[in-house]
Amino acid sequence: MKEYKAEKKRISQAIFIVLVYAALGCLAAGAWSAEATVVTYPAPDGAELADDFVVKIDGKETAVYDSKVAAFAYFSFSGKVTVSVIPGRDVETVDIRPKRHGIAFSIKGRAVSFQLDRPCNLSIEINGDIKRPFFLFANPLEQNPPKPGDENVRYFEAGRIHRAGEIKLSSGETIYIAGGAIVRGRIRAEEAENARVTGRGILDGSGRDYKTQMVKLSGCSNVELSGIIVFNSFGWTLVPVKSDNVRFANVKVVGWRDNDDGVDIVGCTNLSVESCFLRTKDDCIAVKASPGYFEEGESGLRNVRNVRVIDSVLWNAEWGNAMEIGFELQTKSVSDILFRNCDIIHVERGGTFTIHNGDFATVENIRFEDIRVEDSREKLIELRVGLSIYSGDCPWELHRQNPQRKRSPLGQWVRPEADKVQEFAVKRGHIRNIYFKNIAVTGLKLPKSYLIGYNDAHSVENVVIENLSFNGGRILGAEDGGFTIERAKNVRFAESDDMR
Missing domain, CATH: 2.160.20.10 (Single-stranded right-handed beta-helix, Pectin lyase-like)
Known part of the structure; x- marks a missing residue:
């Protein structure tokens, strides 16, 4: 009887150990699945790139494109990533918009760093400068994209x-x-x-x-x-x-x-x-x-x-x-x-x-x-x-499509003469x-x-x-x-x- 109880105890302990390892395995698998998958896209030769921003996604630099009104970069991901935006100027204030995301950031030197755990499209504005913002387009991973051929x-x-x-x-x-x-x-x-x-x-x-x-x-x-x-x-x-x-x-x-x-x-x-x-x-x-x-x-x-x-x-x-x-x-x-x-x-x-x-x-x-x-x-x-300068019944002398048009004193709207108000009311x-x-x-x-x-x-x-x-x-x-x-x-x- 004592041998039976001892054997039963050993079996129970073995089952407990197996369950603990299984649970730890599940936790490890969950942690693994939470790790980020990041896809960045090198710029083709000849692309117009910005020289006033450097951007890193999980420490890997990605291409920053130039336009007349903003620099921008893009990537695709799942999980959680760390983004570092490094402008070519000293950083005093940062606005990350839309502000509803409540993205917390840190500033170290000129580097502005933050984390993302979901796709979003952001405007990052340094020192309140809206004439030269940085746009970040953080896309979801593509699902079954087409293939050549x-x-x-x-x-x-x-x-x-x-x-x-x-x-x-x-x-x-x-x-x-x-x-x-x-x-x-x-x-x-x-x-x-x-x-x-x-x-x-x-x-x-x-x-x-x-x-x-x-x-x-x-x-x-x-x-x-x-x-x-x-x-x-x-x-x-x-x-x-x-x-x-x-x-x-x-x-x-x-x-x-x-x-x-x-x-x-x-x-x-x-x-x-x-x-x-x-x-x-x-x-x-x-x-x-x-x-x-x-x-x-x-x-x-x-x-x-x-x-x-x-x-x-x-x-x-x-x-x-x-x-x-x-x-x-x-x-x-x-x-x-x-x-x-x-x-x-x-x-x-x-x-x-x-x-x-x-x-x-x-x-x-x-x-x-x-x-x-x-x-x-x-x-x-x-x-x-x-009645506006775009209206179908706008007098031609004021109409937006007339290259020699007169400017309306109301800008885009037109005020008819008092005796014409009812005439223009028809349309x-x-x-x-x-x-x-x-x-x-x-x-x-x-x-x-x-x-x-x-x-x-x-x-x-x-x-x-x-x-x-x-x-x-x-x-x-x-x-x-x-x-x-x-x-x-x-x-x-x-x-x-x-x-x-």
Whole structure:
């Protein structure tokens, strides 16, 4: 009996030891899986590289590209990585935006170091300098990327600058721009279906001296653009026109030229902009509807419906607006548009949230939710119905397309003579059912806001502003928030408790 008990004890001890080692093995495996996988992309020969920033990812130096407005670098990873950014100047202050990430950093000499454990797109600003920031695009690892020779894949391999000119995207085709590749050219798709442009590389507008759209999708459906960097655009950058089911995901736009709008959505339905980074001189996002932007010879109007802009970072510089609907809205309806969970890190001029209805559309059911505004200097909200220099019925002597036009004293708006107000009212539209919720603004000064209709019949109406704050303090009324309200109906400020 004693021998049996002793043997049973030895077996129990052995089982315990096995379980301990198994548990330790599981912990070790878990620790191993938490280690970072990092993919960096060497720059091809001839790439324009910045000489005022050095960047290291887990101690390994990576290429830093140059542009007129920023230096930038990119990589892909999983797990946790340590990033060191070393500018060519002494460091006194550092802003890592969007600030909602709460990224802690240390400064040692000139090196600014921090850790990342998830993909994000960042602007790192040294000593408050927004004229020469550093952009870091920390991508997720690619999942099952195409390979050279795959069927229906046009593959631009790493390590080269491809002088591609105009690239046609066809139905069922994939254009793949590998990390470490630069493609100098532009992409066109006409009535393409089930197609995509993807990768980690760069689509570059350098080398052209005329304006053109970088990526134009005309009459397309089920098209996706994801993962790449687009910079040095001449004219509008990403331009879907009369298209359906288009998705832009994790696209990074670095623009600095005139009229370089980030995404111009013209007469489209069921479109999304997700996890993108847009730094532009002109509008970051602009929703439009105008036959003037269709192909030559086309006619007819296209309503805009079901557009989502989510989880994105926006920087609007000298011109335009951050989140814009308008000016050109020559259609019956623009509806069901959502801007949600975005970070607007700079609006140097223009407006932050704007609806400029210069034509006859009814703009309705528009939502701006859970948006952080870190720096807006001129206008916060502008909702306006009126005659503009972009309007289809604007007198030619003032029209934006007239190279000899006279300048309107109201800038982009036109005030008709008193006896012409009713005449121009015929082609004016409406703005209604606009909802702002959880808009957190920070900065030195709260920008002014404007809600202005054309007349009583063409007004701004049914606007709810819920949980608008400035530096943590709630804005509970028009006077408190610096709002100018003219020919607008049923404008309501509220806190969440008031909406129950």
